[in-house]
Amino acid sequence: xxxxxxxxxxxxxxxxxxxxxxxxxxxxxxxxxxxxxxxxxxxxxxxxxxxxxxxxxxxxxxxxxxxxxxxxxxxxxxxxxxxxxxxxxxxxxxxxxxxxxxxxxxxxxxxxxxxxxxxxxxxxxxxxxxxxxxxxxxxxxxxxxxxxxxxxxxxxxxxxxxx
Amino acid sequence: xxxxxxxxxxxxxxxxxxxxxxxxxxxxxxxxxxxxxxxxxxxxxxxxxxxxxxxxxxxxxxxxxxxxxxxxxxxxxxxxxxxxxxxxxxxxxxxxxxxxxxxxxxxxxxxxxxxxxxxxxxxxxxxxxxxxxxxxxxxxxxxxxxxxxxxxxxxxxxxxxxxxxxxxxxxxxxxxxxxxxxxxxxxxxxxxxxxxxxxxxxxxxxxxxxxxxxxxxxxxxxxxxxxxxxxxxxxxxxxxxxxxxxxxxxxxxxxxxxxxxxxxxxxxxxxxxxxxxxxxxxxxxxxxxxxxxxxxxxxxxxxxxxxxxxxxxxxxxxxxxxxxxxxxxxxxxxxxxxxxxxxxxxxxxxxxxxxxxxxxxxxxxxxxxxxxxxxxxxxxxxx
Numbered sequence: 001x002x003x004x005x006x007x008x009x010x011x012x013x014x015x016x017x018x019x020x021x022x023x024x025x026x027x028x029x030x031x032x033x034x035x036x037x038x039x040x041x042x043x044x045x046x047x048x049x050x051x052x053x054x055x056x057x058x059x060x061x062x063x064x065x066x067x068x069x070x071x072x073x074x075x076x077x078x079x080x081x082x083x084x085x086x087x088x089x090x091x092x093x094x095x096x097x098x099x100x101x102x103x104x105x106x107x108x109x110x111x112x113x114x115x116x117x118x119x120x121x122x123x124x125x126x127x128x129x130x131x132x133x134x135x136x137x138x139x140x141x142x143x144x145x146x147x148x149x150x151x152x153x154x155x156x157x158x159x160x161x162x163x
Numbered sequence: 164x165x166x167x168x169x170x171x172x173x174x175x176x177x178x179x180x181x182x183x184x185x186x187x188x189x190x191x192x193x194x195x196x197x198x199x200x201x202x203x204x205x206x207x208x209x210x211x212x213x214x215x216x217x218x219x220x221x222x223x224x225x226x227x228x229x230x231x232x233x234x235x236x237x238x239x240x241x242x243x244x245x246x247x248x249x250x251x252x253x254x255x256x257x258x259x260x261x262x263x264x265x266x267x268x269x270x271x272x273x274x275x276x277x278x279x280x281x282x283x284x285x286x287x288x289x290x291x292x293x294x295x296x297x298x299x300x301x302x303x304x305x306x307x308x309x310x311x312x313x314x315x316x317x318x319x320x321x322x323x324x325x326x327x328x329x330x331x332x333x334x335x336x337x338x339x340x341x342x343x344x345x346x347x348x349x350x351x352x353x354x355x356x357x358x359x360x361x362x363x364x365x366x367x368x369x370x371x372x373x374x375x376x377x378x379x380x381x382x383x384x385x386x387x388x389x390x391x392x393x394x395x396x397x398x399x400x401x402x403x404x405x406x407x408x409x410x411x412x413x414x415x416x417x418x419x420x421x422x423x424x425x426x427x428x429x430x431x432x433x434x435x436x437x438x439x440x441x442x443x444x445x446x447x448x449x450x451x452x453x454x455x456x457x458x459x460x461x462x463x464x465x466x467x468x469x470x471x472x473x474x475x476x477x478x479x480x481x482x483x484x485x486x487x488x489x490x491x492x493x494x495x496x497x498x499x500x501x502x503x504x505x506x507x508x509x510x511x512x513x514x515x516x517x518x519x520x521x522x523x524x525x526x527x528x529x530x531x532x533x534x535x536x537x538x539x540x541x542x543x544x545x546x
Contacts, residue, residue, distance in 0.1 A: 097173050097177070098171070098173055100173075101171070101172055101173040101176070109173070109176070110176075113173060113176040113177045113180060114180055114214065114215075116177045117177050117178075117180035117181050117214065117216075120177070120181075120185075121181050121182060121185045121216065122185070125188060125189065125191050125192055128189055128192050129192055129193070132174070132192075134192055134193050134196075135193070136191075136192070136193055137193050137194050138191065138193070138194065143191070146191040150187065150188055150191065152188065
């Protein structure tokens with residue numbers, strides 16, 4: 001909102017994990033609570049985001065642009081865009097979700113989390129472990145006990161890649 | 164407490180959107196997920212999270228012939244189509260259970276219902292299959308039939324579940340009411356114990372269960388009898404402060420002081436269904452509003468039931484009213500188009516009770532201890 005008083009557009013540089021730079025209008029990044037605070041408090045013009053892959057950042061910037069253009073008349077179009085936006089490999093969707101959570105872009109976070117939930121709800125325990133890169137820390141005895149009690153947990157969709 | 168790091172915010176957010184069935188399974192992904200899913204904060208977050216998997220249902224206990232397997236049935240809260248049968252894990256043939264309330268995905272029930280002195284009280288979460296046996300009250304139910312009133316609900320102010328039991332010493336008889344005062348006791352899930360409430364109730368509560376539970380208070384229909392003249396009113400019981408309050412009814416609803424009607428909750432408001440004395444062809448629907456702590460009834464709409472004798476059971480999610488006819492068949496009334504729609508559903512010539520139901524993880528924290536304890540106490544567990 002600082003930029004709106006003068007009318008001139010402030011420019012900001014975001015630096016992705018692989019040092020790729022993205023130059024965009026400051027007003028766009030204000031949708032991120034994290035960046036908004038950084039811009040307001042420190043008046044920075046370049047923000048390094050080493051934990052976020054450039055590929056992920058490209059996607060997020062694409063969303064920020066679309067969202068900034070959202071008006072009551074193009075609501076349907078935006079909904080379709082959102083649907084397409086999460087229609088990526090699960091691994092990529094998770095990267096986006098983690099980054100969006102870090103950047104605190106609230107509306108998009110809710111949408112991504114629901115999209116991940118939709119994709120994993122019928123997965124088996126094994127598949128979920130692979131998707132989230134989690135090693136089981138149960139002892140083999142505990143694990144076999146669980147298998148005995150909830151065999152269906154290990155029978156779900158074993159696909160741990162895309163859909 | 165936990166050996167593994169707790170899952171990140173985004174994982175918690177994702178998991179809070181999953182159906183209970185998936186979460187029960189994903190507990191065995193790793194210890195930190197196991198502990199997260201049973202954490203009371205997560206259980207609450209999951210309950211409040213909007214997700215397309217958390218559909219609303221109406222639940223009722225099936226009325227079956229003796230010897231048949233006893234279940235509860237879930238009906239879709241939009242179409243009333245049968246969705247699922249739920250088996251009470253402790254049920255044994257020849258024995259019966261009776262549901263007296265439902266709140267946040269947990270049913271409150273009595274089992275076995277005969278003999279009364281040997282009857283236990285349970286909380287049952289059908290989605291997680293967890294059953295909690297409530298500690299017994301020091302006051303045992305007598306084997307002779309007496310009038311008992313129950314209420315069960317969640318009290319947001321205290322963040323806990325309570326049951327209230329009002330035990331009269333005689334059977335209910337509308338003309339010759341049971342001896343007063345009854346014994347009033349409150350059960351708290353946090354302490355798993357009963358407390359006697361010292362109060363001399365000078366009236367009798369005619370409902371035997373509370374289908375109207377709102378903001379930590381239960382509402383029943385009650386009656387005072389003074390020499391053949393009835394004086395019906397609504398009584399509320401604040402489950403946090405243990406305070407009873409009498410609420411007057413609109414004069415036009417009463418026939419010589421007597422009420423023919425019932426209570427329901429819809430979209431965070433208390434509603435009253437009344438058969439008005441002037442014309443029994445109509446059901447009138449009133450809503451209670453609170454105006455500067457004064458409770459007033461506002462007339463909402465009326466329903467023409469001249470074509471058959473029927474009784475309103477509850478509201479559906481969209482505001483339609485479910486009716487059961489005296490023959491035991493069901494219909495749905497749409498107040499906007501003022502039309503009845505018959506349902507292809509046949510009850511059992513006996514009134515069924517319908518409760519709003521949404522699956523939840525509530526009670527899960529009670530059974531499963533955090534790591535590193537063994538988890539043979541997970542499924543169908545009787546606590």
